[in-house]
Amino acid sequence: MTSADTSPTVFSAPRFAILVAGGSGSRMGADRPKQFLLLAGEPVLLHTLRRFADPALGVQQCVLVLPPDQFETWQQLCAEHAITLPHTVVAGGATRWASVRNGLAALSSPEGVVAVHDGVRPLTPVSVIVAAYQAAQAHGAAIAAVVPKDSVRSLSQQGSYALDRSRLRLVQTPQCFEIGLLRRAYQLPELPTFTDDASVVEDLHPIQLVAGDYRNLKITTPEDLLLAEAILANSPPQ
C-alpha cells in the first residue's frame, strides 16, 4: 500500500467524481436516508460534496446520485444550507451497482479519471482523495484501504478459523478509475458478490491500494454518526 502523497499535487488527467447517495439507509433506521441527516448541523452529503470541491483536486464535474423520490429533499436542503457548490443530480437504482452505473452515464467526458465515493463518507481527508486520483492516473485503478485493527476469523462448517490479518485490508472509498475502464466494467452483468467498484473492475484490471484513513468512516449505523461528530469536533481531517 502506498502512503498518502504529501508532495505538490500533479495531475495530467481531468478528474471527475460520482458521489453515490441513492440508498435508503435501512441499517441507520432514521426517519430519512442517512445522507440527509445532520452532522455538526449540516447534511452528511454536504460534508462529502465539500471534500470533492476542494480546489486542490480541481474536479471538473461532481455527479450526485440520489434516490429518485428524494430530489425534493435535496433541493430543500440546498436552499436551507445555501449549498451553491456545482453538481449534477441523477437518479439512483435499486442497488449501489445500479446507482454507480447511472452516475457513470452522466459524466460529461469519456476521458479522464473518476472517483466513485460513498456519499455517506463525509470525513475523507483530501490527501487520500489526491493519492487515489494520482495512483489511478498512473495505474488505471486505485482504491483507499486501511490495515485491520482487530483479529479476523472466517466462518467454517466446524466453527471458525483465524485469518492472517497482515494479508488483509479494509476497503474504503474513494475508488478511482480511468473512465473508459470503469465504463467497460459496468457493461458486464451485475453479480451478487459486487460490494464495491473494485470488485466490479478486478477481473479486467489490477487494483492498486493507497493508504486510507481510519477517520474515513462510512456512516452506516447510529454510533457512526456519534463517532463522526466526535472526530469533527476533535480531529477534523483536512
Ligand SMILES: Nc1ccn([C@@H]2O[C@H](COP(=O)(O)OP(=O)(O)OP(=O)(O)O)[C@@H](O)[C@H]2O)c(=O)n1
Ligand atoms: N441503491 C443504492 C444503495 C446504496 N447507495 C449508496 O452507496 C453507499 C454505501 O451504501 P450503504 O452504506 O449500504 O447505504 P444504504 O444502502 O443507504 O444503507 P443500508 O444498506 O443500511 O440500507 C451509500 O452512500 C448509499 O447511499 C446507492 O447509491 N444506491
Ligand SMILES: C[C@](O)(CO)[C@H](O)COP(=O)(O)O
Ligand atoms: C463501497 C464500500 O463502502 C467499501 O467499503 C462498501 O463495500 C459499501 O458496502 P455497503 O454494504 O453498500 O454499505
